Amino acid sequence: MDKNIEIIETINKISEEAKKSLDSAKESSELDGIFKAFMGKKGRLTEILHNIGSYSIEEKKIIGKKSNEVKNEIEAVYNAKKTELSAGENKKFSAEYKIDLTIPGKHIERFHKHPITAVLEEAADFFTSMGFTIVEGPEIETAYYNFDALNIPADHPARDVWDTFYLLNGLVPRTHTSSVQARILEKKELPLRIIAPGRCYRYEAVDATHLFMFNQMEGLFVDKNVKLSDLKGILEETVKHLLGARKTRFRPAFYPFVEPGLDLDIECVFCGGRGCGVCKNTGWIEVIPCGMVHPNVFKYAGIDTEEYKGFAFGMGFDRIVMLKYNINDLRLLYQGSLDILNQF
Ligand code: DAH
Numbered sequence: 001m002d003k004n005i006e007i008i009e010t011i012n013k014i015s016e017e018a019k020k021s022l023d024s025a026k027e028s029s030e031l032d033g034i035f036k037a038f039m040g041k042k043g044r045l046t047e048i049l050h051n052i053g054s055y056s057i058e059e060k061k062i063i064g065k066k067s068n069e070v071k072n073e074i075e076a077v078y079n080a081k082k083t084e085l086s087a088g089e090n091k092k093f094s095a096e097y098k099i100d101l102t103i104p105g106k107h108i109e110r111f112h113k114h115p116i117t118a119v120l121e122e123a124a125d126f127f128t129s130m131g132f133t134i135v136e137g138p139e140i141e142t143a144y145y146n147f148d149a150l151n152i153p154a155d156h157p158a159r160d161v162w163d164t165f166y167l168l169n170g171l172v173p174r175t176h177t178s179s180v181q182a183r184i185l186e187k188k189e190l191p192l193r194i195i196a197p198g199r200c201y202r203y204e205a206v207d208a209t210h211l212f213m214f215n216q217m218e219g220l221f222v223d224k225n226v227k228l229s230d231l232k233g234i235l236e237e238t239v240k241h242l243l244g245a246r247k248t249r250f251r252p253a254f255y256p257f258v259e260p261g262l263d264l265d266i267e268c269v270f271c272g273g274r275g276c277g278v279c280k281n282t283g284w285i286e287v288i289p290c291g292m293v294h295p296n297v298f299k300y301a302g303i304d305t306e307e308y309k310g311f312a313f314g315m316g317f318d319r320i321v322m323l324k325y326n327i328n329d330l331r332l333l334y335q336g337s338l339d340i341l342n343q344f
Helices: 003-023 028-039 044-050 057-097 115-129 157-162 178-186 228-243 295-301 317-325 330-334
Strands: 192-201 213-223 248-253 258-267 284-293 309-316
Touching: 003 028, 003 044, 003 057, 028 044, 028 057, 044 057, 115 192, 115 213, 115 228, 115 317, 178 192, 178 213, 178 295, 178 309, 213 228, 213 317, 228 248, 228 258, 228 284, 228 309, 228 317, 248 284, 258 309, 284 295, 284 317, 309 317, 317 330
Parallel strands: none
Antiparallel strands: 192 213, 213 309, 248 258, 258 284, 284 309
């Protein structure tokens, strides 16, 4: 018997053995183990075929053809047995765990982000594309960062505007995200461009446009040569990006931490500027209070006011969402009603 026939014999023998063992398997896991022992990377058949280097090309062709046939046969036995065993195993599993595998699965509804989160992320993406980084500050703040460091001293009437709840330990649920400005300036890592989104709390009677808890997004841009025109350009682009092209205007306003202070208004989305109940017949809605950082705020942080200038803004974020989606009652956003939230 020449070498050639010898190896074919061996392949045949292994094949018979493999098929017999596979057929006698009692469980899927055993079946898989047997299959691997013959056909795996280090399986018996695979090993044999690795050692055919000494045969001639003609002989290799014959061996190759034979081994393919055998592999197909073994696979067919494996597949048939697998189907048979799995069916039995599933039945046993269902009986044991009282599960009917034929019942269709539960339909799981696809959900989406809350409109406030979605718009916050959209705004954050927009600002990061302009080189801003996102920072966070604590929601429970010291009076120093919430007021004093923002040029709102304890005895100043401006403090009344943000009069609020205090905790027994003297800390305050922050009334605005402006406190993050004071914290970040203190680090003096200049120049800087940051936004600080987050929740704020106020002593407020709840109605369609006021809540005791709401979202703001603070912004701060400090560099050696920042001008009011930078503020105007960036905020006008922001409004355009978030709310679409709308008419805007800047109005003087007072905030202790900026000088000059401004309010950016947009044309009323509800009446198109003609005047209605929402815009109190002015045709305009205030969207972004802002201004040039007050020198005292820099002084509190120990920053040279000759060297650095900056602008700041603090948008009421819930308000932006209301305007974007024409929602006329802020409370709707916080009720957790899917009927409402699914509309966005
Ligand atoms: N912190 C102010 C508020 O909650 C809003 C504000 C006004 C923030 C002007 C600013 C700003 O950064 O420059 O009423």
